Amino acid sequence: MKKLLFPFILLLVLIISACSNETSGKEESSSKKEEQPKTITYQSENGPIEVPANPKRVILLSGFTGNVIDLGVNIVGVDVWSKNNPTFKEELKDVAEVSDENLEKIIELEPDLIIGLSNIKNLDKLKEIAPTVTYTWGKADYLTQHLEIGKLLNKEKEAQAWIDDFKTRAKTAGDEIRSKIGEDTTVSVIEAYDKDLYVFGNNWARGTEILYQAMNLKMPDKVKEMALKSGYYAISAEVLPEYAGDYVILSKYADADHSFQETETYKNIPAVKNNRVFELNGKGASFSDPVTLDKQLDFFKKSFLGN
Known part of the structure; x- marks a missing residue:
């Protein structure tokens, strides 16, 4: 009887161990997936691009600074015109000044999203640092441009709410x-x-x-x-x-x-x-x-x- 019982117990232990390992593997895989930042696909003027769903370290190389400030997204670097703009003095007091030619400074700031105009320099190199989205100046009117920034930052509803309110107040x-x-x-x-x-x-x-x-x-x-x-x-x-x-x-x-x-x-x-x-x-x-x-x-x- 003991001889028959031992192989059965051994087989049962092996099955339980395998199930445990499989479950552990699934949990580890699930944990790794959760650790990966979520992304969205933004339809830029140059085609679809994967960008953070909740960007936390944005760099602006040529304007659009006030759009990002209004939508409440954290900025870590801006162009010289934005940095010297008295309108943004308080919001940008702790934000670094950057340029499309100083790639080392941009790398140091560890951006998760870069935004600029279509004529910025070193675009290919910038794309290697972080997802980089550019816009052609004047292609969209000022309200549509804000809505586009809202879509990019996954805050389209907030952008549309400001547009509707502003149009009413201005009219x-x-x-x-x-x-x-x-x-x-x-x-x-x-x-x-x-x-x-x-x-x-x-x-x-x-x-x-x-x-x-x-x-x-x-x-x-x-x-x-x-x-x-x-x-x-x-x-x-x-x-x-x-x-x-x-x-x-x-x-x-x-x-x-x-x-x-x-x-x-x-x-x-x-x-x-x-x-x-x-x-x-x-x-x-x-x-x-x-x-x-x-x-x-x-x-x-x-x-x-x-x-």
Whole structure:
């Protein structure tokens, strides 16, 4: 009896051991799967790309900084323009400045996602460091661009919520402004940068998207003729009166040449004589993200409506 019982017990032990090992193997395999970061497939303009479902260390090489800030995603590195933008001063105080040419610095920051414009340098090398997504400047309008960033960061609902809210707020403000200044009253956006003057169309930041698209304010005919298609147009101080609307938004850089404001040509512009020139800090005005747009909307409401 003992002789018959021993092989049976041995076989039972072997079966239990095998099951235990199989279960342990499954648990270990499951554990390893859980340790791997989850990803999503983002449909970029260059095709599908696997990106983190919950990115935690994002590097921005050419703008889009305010989009990522608005969506609450952690940033570890930004381009020099973003770093020096006073609008983002508080949010970026502990964030490193990087560039597409300093790959060693980018590697040190251990990004899990890199975002930039399509003309950034070293794109192939950047892709080896982390998933890298690029956008062509101007291919999407400012609201669609934010939605795309939302999709990339797996926060599409949050991005759409801001878009809907912003459109409502901007339209309401626009209706109030047009009611106050008149439907046919024109507004120009002019910038003093270095020694040059520029006038802008309806999609070149400096508040143009808000004023012309969201608020539906009118652009002077001369501006429409020269700047609407290209986005911006360089002018001289002598012809400034031809481009000045009934109201002027003047984007000024502190270190730019402002001598044109001392000329009789400038002083005799109706908008200047009627105190209808609203000065906007040029540093940071060249962005069109939610953080910037919200602040610009408040600026325009106070400037035109006094509230």
